Amino acid sequence: MPAFQSVRGMRDLIGEEAQTFTHIIAKARETASLYGYKEVITPHVEPLELLSAKSGEEIRQRMFIFKDLGERLVALRPEFTASIARLTTTALKNKPKPLRLFSVGTVYRYDEPQRGRYREFWQSNFELMGSAKSEADAEIVLLTNNLMAPLGLHGYTFKIGHIGVIRGILSQDGVDEKTQNAVLQRMDKKEYDAALNLVESNKCRKMIEGLLEIRGNDWLDTIEQLQSYVANYEKAKISTGNLAEVLKLVAESTNANITVEPAFARGLEYYTGMIFEVYIPELDIALGGGGRYDRLIEAFGGEPTPAVGCAHGIDRVAIALHTQKTTVIAKTEKNVVVLPITEAMKSGALKIAQQLRAEGVTVQFEVMGRKMAKALEDADKRKADFAVIVGEIELKEGAVVLKDLASRQQSIVAIDKLLEKIKS
Incomplete structure (x- = not known):
């Protein structure tokens, strides 16, 4: 062709x-x-x-x-x-x-x-x-x-x-x-x-x-x-x-x-x-x-x-x-990727992604089934602000791992506090 x-x-x-x-x-x-x-x-x-x-x-x-x-x-x-x-x-x-x-x-x-x-x-x-x-x-x-x-x-x-x-x-x-x-x-x-x-x-x-x-x-x-x-x-x-x-x-x-x-x-x-x-x-x-x-x-x-x-x-x-080298100011909403650690976590991770979108957060969901390291590397290329990592242990406790992709720091955050943490 x-x-x-x-x-x-x-x-x-x-x-x-x-x-x-x-x-x-x-x-x-x-x-x-x-x-x-x-x-x-x-x-x-x-x-x-x-x-x-x-x-x-x-x-x-x-x-x-x-x-x-x-x-x-x-x-x-x-x-x-x-x-x-x-x-x-x-x-x-x-x-x-x-x-x-x-x-x-x-x-x-x-x-x-x-x-x-x-x-x-x-x-x-x-x-x-x-x-x-x-x-x-x-x-x-x-x-x-x-x-x-x-x-x-x-x-x-x-x-x-x-x-x-x-x-x-x-x-x-x-x-x-x-x-x-x-x-x-x-x-x-x-x-x-x-x-x-x-x-x-x-x-x-x-x-x-x-x-x-x-x-x-x-x-x-x-x-x-x-x-x-x-x-x-x-x-x-x-x-x-x-x-x-x-x-x-x-x-x-x-x-x-x-x-x-x-x-x-x-x-x-x-x-x-x-x-x-x-x-x-x-x-x-x-x-x-x-x-x-x-x-x-x-x-x-x-x-x-x-x-x-x-x-x-x-x-x-x-x-x-x-x-005139005038910069177009992009909107400053946070850009998030949601990454399920395993296949079993996809449903729970997708639900979290939908909750964030409903609150006006831009979310890209991992749809390629990549290993975590590759998915995080891709998130960096896409200039995402945060990665929400959904694992089995954390999810059972109503929490996720939130990784700040600029500082590389991560912490466990309760799902009901996730929006507040992302927007802070």
Whole structure:
């Protein structure tokens, strides 16, 4: 038989890496709870029509697409938002607004595998649906901050912009929506020359070139520059005002680092307003990002519903933690092995193991039938704290031998005192 390997771009998570992922996911769930987001679970497979409608050409080209046995075109989800939007138009359509929804799991894109980019990757996802207010946009940025900080990440920066600024300039200068999407796709990939080559108007090209020069860490100063720059572009001016409101709320609610970048774009076509990404200085890949999408639910047949959301790349956050040498604190519950000395002791030993588990103690029972020396050697390798050795003489007296595997000391302990001794 061949030695099977995982499919290219997909990987197994084991040991400390799996523990790190579990830790990040737990923190994401804690954040969801703190902000009142309810978890929903959606399918990995959705109709292709749903997933491709507003995802953007870049993602459409990288979806895993296939026909099911009914000859229907379906795809593995490349992100969560389309599924959540579908849910909002069906099972949740009569629920009171705003809806705050959280989801976590794997998504799929046929990218070229490299560090921080896989074909199967993990995301935590937050969507706030039903509010067009700036405070909803600010909440999405703030909850991202509330995830990054408790994980122990430091020095991270939020890059914040507004897709309406670029679209406002392009539309006023006669660039159609399809071309706008193509321009934004290239700007998202920092292919600025290719983006500008799609714009026929020399005036418009000059405006976009100038917009690329406006950025800064002082949000007030940068907004003032931007307001002056787009003064003759009505839609871009309105978008700048909205961006200023969001930045004010975020800046006054947290001391996180913010860079304002009005020419910043994201690859998904459904964005209509504020957009953001979060970075650490040691990596040039975004750990997460999101933005406002006010027309997506309507495009899927629902009522006009303003919405804003974000996703965090769990794989990338794990890389960031490793890069910054941030230790993931493991739970400190005691880890115990229970070892029957003889075959006759198995039943009594198993009963003791069950009693300890019922009290929340992690117990591994000896199921290999090894000699005591080998079983204790294995317990050391598994980093167990204690070995509970069940012998005939001790058991008759309602006791066991408890061995501390760190100090190598052992003593006879009454079974009714065993839990207290292990936890002390």
